[in-house]
Amino acid sequence: MIRIDGVSKCYGDTVALDGLSLDIDAGGTTVLIGPSGCGKSTLLRCLLGLVQAERGEICFGGRRLQDHDLLTLRRRIGYVVQQGGLFPHLDARSNVTLVAAWLGWSSERIAARLDELLALTRLPAAAMVRFPAELSGGQQQRVSLMRALMLDPDYLLLDEPLGALDPMIRHDLQIELRDIFGRLGKTVVLVTHDLHEAAWLADRIVLMRAGRVVQQGRLDELIRAPAEPFVEAFIRAQRSPLDSLAEPH
């Protein structure tokens, strides 16, 4: 369980987070959604301690972030950055196993964990000897996910993991991701700007705007009882013209 209480963060004059409060329950998938620049990535960075909030408090499992040993905490959190962020000079296998190797895991343990993750992400073992530049976009995202999951973390943070992919692949991966999240039972926080993706993956959607939470709940709750006109406008803007065409007359 993660508690975020009144967190603010500014970059110069830009307010990225504006006293944001949010509780993230253990075991579910929370999707952060909102227009570009509303502070979604900044919030994830605050959770990892990559960015220090100026005000407010973040607690993991009842303990304040600053009371945790940051490196240990980070190893309990899997993180997939917005652009994948694979290390271009290491092959896929080294990308995934870097931390485990540093922690001194035995090669048998590393190999066993790799097999599990390959099965989970449905990646061929042959892809492990390739360098990131030799992998397709979808494969790169699978490797990023394997790297995030290698240490079997309690939390999984994903920042627009499918953002750069073609629509078809994206669709396949959305299905797989939901399956994976369901099987893992971890506390997942996923950022997207796509309402369909949010609706498909989320146990709970958190709609943000200008560094604050506007409304949270399931999609049908957001549609039925919008907290502000902005919620309605955001949902309307994301309705695909295809939906209205496909609707029965």
Added chain:
Amino acid sequence: MRWLGALLLLALPVGGPAQTVTIGSKNFTENVILGELLRQLLVDAGMEARHQAALGGTRLVFNALAAGEIDAYVEYSGTLAREIFAAEAPASDTALSELLAARGIVLAGPLGFENNYALGMREPRAAELDIRKISDLRRHPDLVFRFGNEFMERADGWPGLRAAYGLPQTDVQGIDHDLAYRALAAGDADLTDLYTTDAEIEYYGLRSLVDDRQYFPRYAAVLLYRRDLAARQPAAVTALQSILGRLDETTVRRMNAAVKIAGRSEAEVAADFLHGPGRTGLAVPGLWQRVAQRSAEHLLLVAVSLTAAVLIALPLGIVAARRPRLGQFVLGLTGIAQTVPALALLVVMVPLFGIGAGPALVALFLYALLPIVRNTHAGLSGIDPAVRESALALGLPDAYRLRRIELPLALPTILAGIKTAAVINVGGATLGALVGAGGYGQPILAGIRLDDTGLILEGALPAAGLALAVQWAFDAAERRCLPPGLRRRSGARSPGRGTS
């Protein structure tokens, strides 16, 4: 990074045994020949001896002797009395010896010849006008005088001479001394100043006019050595003293001509004097031997300064990338060293580090810092933020992240910086010869001094070759050090698109 280890090996001290006696010389041919003579005397007597040839001007070489950087050299009595001890103005040889003794220096005695100022005219012209003595010049007010710039300006040069003899000539100008000889040969001038041992006297057929009013001071060549040499190496002092009184003016003029006009090396000419022509008891190093020795000296200068620069600049660059504020400061500071002209930097280093390889190494080290610091900083700062953030979020400690992720990614840029520094240093090290550091600059300087293009090329060509070789070696290393994932990038599909 295996080449770094190799560099370190190269950098190990290679100085000779502690008993080596070091001879110095001033930067003109005669003094270099004499320095070479002294060195060979020591070698003949079975000692280790080194000759720091053409170290610099009077001040620099004298100070080197006083500081113990060299053990002995040949100076001229007039220079000692009027230039080095101008303030004390010693009135006698005894007074001069006492001044020297106070600095731990022994005036061993005269070598037997004087190298005085004199005035010279072409023999036919002097005969035509019947000029034998300087005072004869008063009868010919239309004569054209062309003096070396130094003689023109020194108070005891032309101004004093004119007053002493009451000379009436008005067409008098200072020009480069070598050009003065040529003007004389071409008939554009009638008279110039010369030294009585100048090789050119015979070459241009000059008559040296008698100083009938004894205006010019006497510049007797004398041997100076450090008093402590007698305690350290008594045999060396005995060997050096054996030259006293053995050289007359004609012999020295012939030796000067053999180098300046016949183009022989100072070492050969000195060996001929000691052992008779053609029976050189010493192996005078041949072209390849000379080039090999210069190469070793040059490489050592470059390797040591570059290694030290890498060891200091790399951490500085890392700190600069980690702390932007401090980084600006560090980059600014190393930038300052770069803006100081190389020559000025070298000269500033001499009082701090003496002569020889020391000041050259420090100057080259300072020069090499900036490109390496700047490129290390740029390489680390240029890493894709998503990659850097991923590494941070993995919970890896700082040093491990640096070693496994950031440095390998920045390596091509860092290597390019080291390459730039190395190429700059190969060129810069040629200036090291100005302060006695040896290397390819030595034949270049000697070639300029002797107006000998072959000698200049003997230094310039290997220097250019070495610069190219260094460039090539680093290009090869760059290709090999490029992380494999980056190497194939050009041929690979662009990341982020494609099918899964």
